[in-house]
Amino acid sequence: xxxxxxxxxxxxxxxxxxxRRGTLTAxxxxxxxxxxxxxxxxxxxxxxxxxxxxxxxxxxIDPPGRIAAGEIHLAGRRIDNLPDEAMRKLRGREIGAxxxxxxxxxxxxxxxxxxxxxxxxxxxPLSESAxxxxxxxxxxxxxxxxxxxxxxxxxxxxxxxxRQRVVIALALAAKPRLIVxxxxxxxxxxxxxxxxxALLQGLAREHGTxxxxxTHDMGVIAExxxxxxxxxxxxxxxxxxxxxxxxxxxHPYTVGLMGSIPSIVEDRERLAQIDGAMPxxxxxxxxxxxxxRCPRRLPRCAEARPELSPQGAxxxxxxxxxxxxxxxxxx
Amino acid sequence: MTAALLDLSDVARYFDVSPPWLTRTLExxxxxxLKAVDGVDLALARGETLGLVGESGCGxxxxxxxxxxxxxxxxxxxxxQGQVLSGPAAPPGARxxxxxxxxxxxxxxxxxxxxxxxxxxxxxxxxxxRAEAPGTGGADLDRRAAALLEQVGLxxxxxxxxxxxxxxxxRQRISxxxxxxxxxxxxxxxxPTSALDVSVQAQVLNLMRDLQRRLGLxxxxxxxxxxxxxxxxxxxxxxxxxxxxxxxxxxxxxxxxRHPYTRMLLDAVPDLEMTGKARVAVAGEVxxxxxxxxxxxxxxRCPHANERCxxxxxxxRDAGAAAVACHAVEEGRL
Numbered sequence: 001x002x003x004x005x006x007x008x009x010x011x012x013x014x015x016x017x018x019x020r021r022g023t024l025t026a027x028x029x030x031x032x033x034x035x036x037x038x039x040x041x042x043x044x045x046x047x048x049x050x051x052x053x054x055x056x057x058x059x060x061i062d063p064p065g066r067i068a069a070g071e072i073h074l075a076g077r078r079i080d081n082l083p084d085e086a087m088r089k090l091r092g093r094e095i096g097a098x099x100x101x102x103x104x105x106x107x108x109x110x111x112x113x114x115x116x117x118x119x120x121x122x123x124x125p126l127s128e129s130a131x132x133x134x135x136x137x138x139x140x141x142x143x144x145x146x147x148x149x150x151x152x153x154x155x156x157x158x159x160x161x162x163r164q165r166v167v168i169a170l171a172l173a174a175k176p177r178l179i180v181x182x183x184x185x186x187x188x189x190x191x192x193x194x195x196x197x198a199l200l201q202g203l204a205r206e207h208g209t210x211x212x213x214x215t216h217d218m219g220v221i222a223e224x225x226x227x228x229x230x231x232x233x234x235x236x237x238x239x240x241x242x243x244x245x246x247x248x249x250x251h252p253y254t255v256g257l258m259g260s261i262p263s264i265v266e267d268r269e270r271l272a273q274i275d276g277a278m279p280x281x282x283x284x285x286x287x288x289x290x291x292x293r294c295p296r297r298l299p300r301c302a303e304a305r306p307e308l309s310p311q312g313a314x315x316x317x318x319x320x321x322x323x324x325x326x327x328x329x330x331x
Numbered sequence: 332m333t334a335a336l337l338d339l340s341d342v343a344r345y346f347d348v349s350p351p352w353l354t355r356t357l358e359x360x361x362x363x364x365l366k367a368v369d370g371v372d373l374a375l376a377r378g379e380t381l382g383l384v385g386e387s388g389c390g391x392x393x394x395x396x397x398x399x400x401x402x403x404x405x406x407x408x409x410x411x412q413g414q415v416l417s418g419p420a421a422p423p424g425a426r427x428x429x430x431x432x433x434x435x436x437x438x439x440x441x442x443x444x445x446x447x448x449x450x451x452x453x454x455x456x457x458x459x460x461r462a463e464a465p466g467t468g469g470a471d472l473d474r475r476a477a478a479l480l481e482q483v484g485l486x487x488x489x490x491x492x493x494x495x496x497x498x499x500x501x502r503q504r505i506s507x508x509x510x511x512x513x514x515x516x517x518x519x520x521x522x523p524t525s526a527l528d529v530s531v532q533a534q535v536l537n538l539m540r541d542l543q544r545r546l547g548l549x550x551x552x553x554x555x556x557x558x559x560x561x562x563x564x565x566x567x568x569x570x571x572x573x574x575x576x577x578x579x580x581x582x583x584x585x586x587x588x589r590h591p592y593t594r595m596l597l598d599a600v601p602d603l604e605m606t607g608k609a610r611v612a613v614a615g616e617v618x619x620x621x622x623x624x625x626x627x628x629x630x631x632r633c634p635h636a637n638e639r640c641x642x643x644x645x646x647x648r649d650a651g652a653a654a655v656a657c658h659a660v661e662e663g664r665l
Contacts, residue, residue, distance in 0.1 A: 263602060
């Protein structure tokens with residue numbers, strides 16, 4: 001897509017969890033890049049490793065989980081091996097994080113103004129009053145009406161959608177170049193969801209902020225992302241421009257995933273069905289992890305694991321990719 | 332509507348959410364009443380699927396609970412197969428109530444919370460039969476449990492396992508098997524696929540369709556996900572702050588939405604077809620249900636609101652194939 005140097009460059013990322021019964025690998029050899037102003041959607045079902053990939057980038061993997069291999073570069077600087085203190089400074093200053101539940105991201109005992117000024121002053125050399133002015137400016141920017149008054153309110157005085165705006169304002173406090181948003185709209189009603197999507201889109205377009213959007217909701221991805229990475233059992237199985245992944249997917253898992261989503265514009269008698277469920281980490285099948293559920297499997301799929309390779313407009317990891325996307329109509 | 336399987340007439344449910352008596356007395360505050368459902372009329376035919384959609388707090392789950400009797404209505408009458416279930420003319424006594432409600436079952440959202448983790452699946456599935464016919468023999472129950480599990484796509488031998496040995500989608504199948512054990516005619520499903528991944532959701536939705544065709548079931552299907560409702564429902568009711576604002580055949584509602592709120596909801600749904608299109612953000616949020624706006628509850632967010640909308644509450648009126656509660660539609664302004 002964009003030819004500019006990537007802002008975020010992830011290479012061969014591997015996240016492991018040591019357990020009593022051996023080491024579980026939750027993220028395997030994941031590589032991708034995000035350009036400034038670009039929105040990369042990361043989709044997959046529960047257990048695919050999408051949230052862990054996001055957590056690895058912001059340096060918030062809960063121990064005993066750890067990054068076992070690979071490198072993460074932000075604007076040319078390696079960040080995965082930074083000491084805790086340096087990473088803490090970077091988080092907030094360079095990388096903003098937005099999580100699913102806005103209530104757990106805010107301290108109920110402090111006014112949102114105090115939380116914002118604290119965050120701003122941690123990262124920027126501003127006086128108390130300048131930081132407060134900046135806080136009001138941020139609240140205004142994320143679309144909170146009467147920001148000058150609302151800045152002195154507590155989190156419980158805000159509705160769910162307004163709280164998520166406050167969380168986004170917090171993430172933006174130090175003007176980060178990258179935002180990692182993990183299911184930012186999942187807890188919200190559709191009308192609020194659409195407002196948050198428009199807000200994040202505006203950030204990417206107007207400020208050139210790069211966004212990594214982790215979600216299970218393909219509708220949100222289809223609308224917001226420039227490119228999409230589809231994850232299955234800890235690996236990226238397909239990655240490419242959003243229209244190609246949605247309408248001309250090559251990996252059978254992506255094809256099945258798209259076909260299984262009910263649509264509000266199209267009448268379908270039955271939804272495409274992928275039988276079975278995502279394998280548990282303790283029992284990842286040999287070869288291609290998707291082969292036991294795959295309608296297009298070949299004998300070799302159980303033996304050798306396919307690597308990501310160019311398949312038309314996308315890159316897919318499959319020995320027998322779909323020719324064109326059935327079940328999903330092209331626009 | 333004598334042919335209706337289920338009939339709700341002017342059903343309302345209020346909750347008293349007042350502060351404690353002492354606080355009220357000291358601070359001279361009045362009682363606070365939450366009108367969760369405020370005058371809902373619905374009818375459901377045999378074998379039909381009625382979808383109920385709306386945002387958080389619109390009262391859709393309360394309607395589900397009223398139908399199955401988990402809440403008693405504050406006002407109004409609920410009839411099932413022509414017999415009064417709740418309301419002024421309802422037969423007294425828990426036993427009579429139970430007998431009337433035998434034909435309906437409920438499926439809940441969270442398949443992790445709705446199955447007892449200490450019970451074997453076989454016992455979970457036949458529990459409603461036990462409650463209804465306590466004398467049923469063990470061998471008979473085993474046979475029924477195996478048949479029910481097979482009906483929902485599980486193996487009969489799975490009955491000896493515990494719920495934790497199943498994935499979320501399989502647990503929801505167990506919930507469905509349990510609901511089917513009393514051979515109901517009506518399943519009330521409250522967000523049955525919202526906790527599931529999309530591929531698993533597709534499996535459950537396909538199963539629900541197959542069962543409906545095979546057993547002639549009627550569904551009341553409650554969801555915040557419009558695409559899911561579009562897929563499964565024959566008719567759809569849109570709720571806003573405790574009332575139905577539009578009720579129409581699914582094709583009509585999604586094809587030509589009439590009420591401004593329905594239009595707003597449909598515009599807000601992100602869809603696969605939306606790639607690259609700019610989004611028109613929806614203004615405002617659902618108002619506080621403790622202090623609903625006067626007149627039409629939607630008027631503060633409505634681009635078509637006029638003086639009458641601010642003053643007078645619209646009632647549900649037929650407008651073509653749909654029934655719509657909107658002054659603008661009634662006056663032909665929309």
